[in-house]
Amino acid sequence: MKVNALALLLPLFASPVFAAPLQLDVYNPQEKAIFPVSSTLVSGPKEAILFDAQFSTKDGEKLAQMIRNSGKKLQAIVITSGDPDFYFGLQPIVNAFPEVKILATPHVVEHIRATKDAKLQFWGPQMKDGAPTTLIVPQVTTQTRFTIDGETLELRRSNDYAAYVWIPANRAILGGTGVASGIHVWTADTQSPEQRRAWRNVLSEMQTLRPTEVIPGHYIGERPAGDQAIRFTGDYLHAFEQALGAKKGSAYVIKTMKAAWPGLADDSSLELSAKVNTGEMKW
Template sequence: MNKLLAFMTLATAVLSNITNAGALSVQVYNPGEQAVFPVTSTLISGEKEAILIDAQFDVHNGQKLAGLIKASGKVLTTIFISGGDPDFYFGLEPVLAAYPQARVVASQHVVDHIVKTKDAKLAYWGPILADAAPQTLTVPKVMTSNQLTLEGENIEIKAMNTPSAFIWIPSLKTALGGVAIHSGLHVWMADSQTPAARAQWLSTLNGLLALQPERVVPGHFHGEEPEGASAVQFTRDYILRFEAELATAHTSADLIKTMTQAYAQLPADDGLTISAKVATGEMSW
């Protein structure tokens, strides 16, 4: 009975509402405050097979993710890694142990980033994650096509090979945000260090809104999954405010203060501090 209650509690905590239209359905796993980063993994399921988008930051959550995939009863054929930072792929190990036949793929941009940074990232995060750290890292194979196919349904990678790429499922009118979309927490700006990079990001978000999505799942979110496309609007407004405040900030402390005041409802985190220091030239990233 205790095990059953524990499983039901876990399922309620991490499995969001299911979008189902026609042949495909979407399930979202986000461990929230139970993890270092509230990063999202999404299982896209057909009648018999499934594709996983992103694999969590640690092997403990990777194991829970593997359990949820098993509970779906689907055959996992593909794991697509949408971002090159470790919170998108450090949890691969237990998923691949459960589904060794699944191919792991990513864009050239993401693969290049993983190859360049994986050893240093593991050296840094390994001691912090302790027994939740991966023992081995898998580098995805490069995928040159900008779409995946699941049981005859297309799944598109929009803005592929850019830092703001996202996944679009036309049949569900659903976008999976990856690195590009946040909700309920300060937006990670440290990887978009120039006005041109931030302008490209904004262009991608505007393009996403033009698709008129019915559901947008942020790559990182704190609290409940936001409704509709509100996460896109939140992220876009945050970038614009950050750009405006950066133009008048003399130091990172100035920028942190004004952004904290502007978004007083958001929890404090190191992401804003790092982003501000990088943007003002006080820190290399």
């Protein structure tokens, strides 16, 4: 997913969301990176947990500095997806916090182990000096509930593509791979109608929680209010399914989706996803 520049861009460090008792600090490199992926430091008065660790080690370094600046004790790093943009940036963070546990579910760790070397071979030359020299595989955990200064966070749908984090105290969702905003939604890794239907079901589940804050796993521009990013992702997937159902090839799918959402960034994600899901390209 190569991101095209937009006129309206947020700073790398989004303004923290204050909702007692937990604070959410989001790092997203926007158009300056290959992937506009979100990492979120969730903290209380004394403790913090980092969810997801960026793609480039350069962004990982900035994320490590953000953690230092918080002054909070880093309890753990939780990786919610096996995609490389969620963990390739771990190396400088681990160097800065060598004692911290890096955790992921068996599903995520299995994905990482099966794909990490091929992903580095593919992406490394494009990342240049931002590529990791050491790939860090998280420790397997079955834990899906985490505590920060007495407040509970829940990793839900941990074995699904669209795993997400629910923070009851803030009524907030960290959307992970399942939620996007301002960009074409990446669907090349969900290559069957059943997989995409399951994804949409998770989005519906998210909406039943009535979140007041949603942090998309990938986004460009401003974060939309409330659950708008969830609604957008669901609407996009529905339209994508209808376009695929016409069975007119990837060019038709691409044209249809661009017409429906003419202002979205990341045309290359749509183009690749359309080719993969019409069977014109292997991924």
